[in-house]
Amino acid sequence: MDQAIRSIEAAGRRLWPRNSQERAVERFYEPGVERYANYHGGMLNFGLWTGDVRDYPTASRNLVRRVARSIDLAPESRLLDVGCGMGAQDVLLARELGCNSIDGVDVTWKHVVTARKRAQEARLESRLRFHHGTAVDLSFADGSFTHIICIEGAEHFDTRRRFLAEAFRVLAPGGRIALTDFSMKRVPVTAFERLLAELGRRGWHVPRENVDTADGFRASIEHAGFRNVRIEEAGSDVIPGYYVRCMRSADSGSPARACGLMRSCSTCTAGAFSNTSSCRRKSRKPAVAITPARAFFSIASRGRTVSA
Ligand SMILES: C[S@@+](CC[C@H](N)C(=O)[O-])C[C@H]1O[C@@H](n2cnc3c(N)ncnc32)[C@H](O)[C@@H]1O
Numbered sequence: 001m002d003q004a005i006r007s008i009e010a011a012g013r014r015l016w017p018r019n020s021q022e023r024a025v026e027r028f029y030e031p032g033v034e035r036y037a038n039y040h041g042g043m044l045n046f047g048l049w050t051g052d053v054r055d056y057p058t059a060s061r062n063l064v065r066r067v068a069r070s071i072d073l074a075p076e077s078r079l080l081d082v083g084c085g086m087g088a089q090d091v092l093l094a095r096e097l098g099c100n101s102i103d104g105v106d107v108t109w110k111h112v113v114t115a116r117k118r119a120q121e122a123r124l125e126s127r128l129r130f131h132h133g134t135a136v137d138l139s140f141a142d143g144s145f146t147h148i149i150c151i152e153g154a155e156h157f158d159t160r161r162r163f164l165a166e167a168f169r170v171l172a173p174g175g176r177i178a179l180t181d182f183s184m185k186r187v188p189v190t191a192f193e194r195l196l197a198e199l200g201r202r203g204w205h206v207p208r209e210n211v212d213t214a215d216g217f218r219a220s221i222e223h224a225g226f227r228n229v230r231i232e233e234a235g236s237d238v239i240p241g242y243y244v245r246c247m248r249s250a251d252s253g254s255p256a257r258a259c260g261l262m263r264s265c266s267t268c269t270a271g272a273f274s275n276t277s278s279c280r281r282k283s284r285k286p287a288v289a290i291t292p293a294r295a296f297f298s299i300a301s302r303g304r305t306v307s308a
Helices: 001-008 021-029 055-071 088-097 109-121 160-170 190-204 214-223 239-252 258-272
Strands: 078-082 103-108 128-132 145-151 173-183 224-232 279-281 289-292 295-302
Touching: 021 109, 021 258, 055 088, 055 145, 078 088, 078 160, 088 103, 088 128, 103 109, 109 128, 109 295, 128 239, 160 173, 214 224, 224 289
Parallel strands: 078 103, 078 145, 103 128, 145 173
Antiparallel strands: 173 295, 224 295, 279 289
16 A cells, blocks of 8 residues: 555544444444445535536536535635535535635544545645544634535534534634535424434434424524524425436446435435425335425524625
8 A cells, every 4th residue: 555545544533432423423424435435426415406407416516516606615715614525525616616725524434534535636635634523523723714614414413503613613703604404394293204204313313403494403503603694495406306316326227226225215314304294105116205305505604794
């Protein structure tokens, strides 16, 4: 193994305590990373299926670009990406927007290693740094960043509220944060709805406190101290497109089959988590179709100097 790869695989691994949420999430994502690291271009989001978007790579990049635009990312931004996954979105931001300084944090060690290799292959390692860590205890000084993004990770954090407090702390006054996240349309009413929501929550490793509605979500962001909070519902442009695409790859018998099935299940989970009442079973398909789930963009700023 060459020296550079050896140091990528050695630096900064943390061992999460037994029974911690961090350990459970890491074990959830770790299996098969070597096989899926480049599937979907290395992205793990559901994509944003607007306009004439027809394929997953376009949809996933569309989502990342939309998030970046919402907080005016620029070359001089000091960006923190929390729950950065395998770093593909950060390579995109560095290449397309010229972001010169991005720190990514992820709880899954294999994702961090993959992200570091990706940065190295793209010759961007001087601008992109990836850390093994947890969103709820960030190892950065107060006011270190001008911008934070968190794409489809916050539902896992123990808890989302603790993360938002940390995000507020490490963001400089006037800085901005953008999240894409999932919430429920309403509180489940029937026993069946409650059961589905609970199964989804557990299967997708979502702490009970993170199961919330959009109003609760807004309250959490404001409680952390953020102002100018804007929440946009994007559910109908997220889950249905992803679901259709996954079903195609699951049907194709390609190497993507297993991954397609897995992602379809996760689509169910996110959807059930979003709105249990909209589940319906499709006759010949191996998963439950959910339309539409609620996914959100939330944009907020720290302090009053920037309006979102
Ligand atoms: C659905 S993936 C999204 C990854 C990436 N943002 C993307 O869109 O490709 C969620 C990510 O959040 C990470 N994650 C979950 N809990 C975390 C925590 N407490 N701290 C940091 N990362 C966490 C997971 O390891 C996983 O990489």
